[in-house]
Amino acid sequence: MKFLVDQPLGALAKWLRFCGFDATLMRLALDPPGNWPPPRPGTHILTRQAAAHRLKRPDLMVLAAPDPEGQLQEVLQRLGLSARDLKPLTRCGHCNDLLVPLHRDQVQGRVSEHVFLHHRRFYECPRCHRVYWPGSHLRGITGTLRDQIAPLEDGVAEPSQE
Numbered sequence: 001m002k003f004l005v006d007q008p009l010g011a012l013a014k015w016l017r018f019c020g021f022d023a024t025l026m027r028l029a030l031d032p033p034g035n036w037p038p039p040r041p042g043t044h045i046l047t048r049q050a051a052a053h054r055l056k057r058p059d060l061m062v063l064a065a066p067d068p069e070g071q072l073q074e075v076l077q078r079l080g081l082s083a084r085d086l087k088p089l090t091r092c093g094h095c096n097d098l099l100v101p102l103h104r105d106q107v108q109g110r111v112s113e114h115v116f117l118h119h120r121r122f123y124e125c126p127r128c129h130r131v132y133w134p135g136s137h138l139r140g141i142t143g144t145l146r147d148q149i150a151p152l153e154d155g156v157a158e159p160s161q162e
Contacts, residue, residue, distance in 0.1 A: 001085075003075075004028075004037065006047035011068035016075070017096055018141055020087030024096060028052075046075065073148045083149045088142060089132070092125035099123035099132060107131050 003023040005013040016023035029035060030051055037043075039059040046061050048071075053062055061078060065071045075081075091098055102122040110131050111122075123132045 001079075002040075002043040004043060004045045006045075006049065009046060009048065009063070009068075009071065012046065012063075012071040012075075013096075014093045015068055015072045015144075017091040017093050018089060019072075019145060020090045022091070022096060030055075044075075044079070046071075069144060069148060076148060086145070086149070088145060089134075089138070092128060092130060092132075094130060095125050095127040097125050097127045100126055102131065107133075 001021055003013070003016050003021055004026050005016070005023050006028040007025055010025055013023040013025050028045070028047055028049070030049060036045070036055075036057075039057060043059055044061055045057065045059050046063060048063050048066075050062060052060060061075065063071050063074050065074045089099075100123060102124045104116075104120060104122060106124075107122045108116055111119075111133070115133060115135070119133045119135065121134060124130065125132075
């Protein structure tokens with residue numbers, strides 16, 4: 001599943017990447033609409049521009065939630081996604097590329113000595129070369145993702161139809 005995310009929703013794109021989804025930021029101008037990519041199977045366009053409804057595209061989701069976490073929950077709910085559809089923390093939050101594992105020796109000198117001594121698993125973005133590891137931020141990210149998925153898993157929220 002791929003998402004083309006309107007530029008003002010950059011924080012949502014980052015959360016979708018944290019979920020493991022391919023989320024590309026784009027500037028989506030309504031006039032002229034001809035600059036939008038053609039519909040593709042498995043690709044969803046996300047925006048908060050209410051006027052985009054007039055385009056009547058099957059791949060378009062006009063989101064109502066004002067905050068990134070609410071937008072994430074709205075997307076997950078509307079697509080009927082659950083925890084088993086996610087591949088958390090497998091993409092670079094900045095570049096969107098899939099992360100690749102790094103041998104611990106390859107990060108020496110690239111991370112602080114504290115991080116090097118206290119962590120065993122490391123990953124790198126092949127594009128921007130950022131190094132990732134399961135640090136303290138992991139709890140916050142996975143906690144937020146759990147909070148977004150829980151209502152969907154408990155049956156509180158039903159997928160809506162557009």
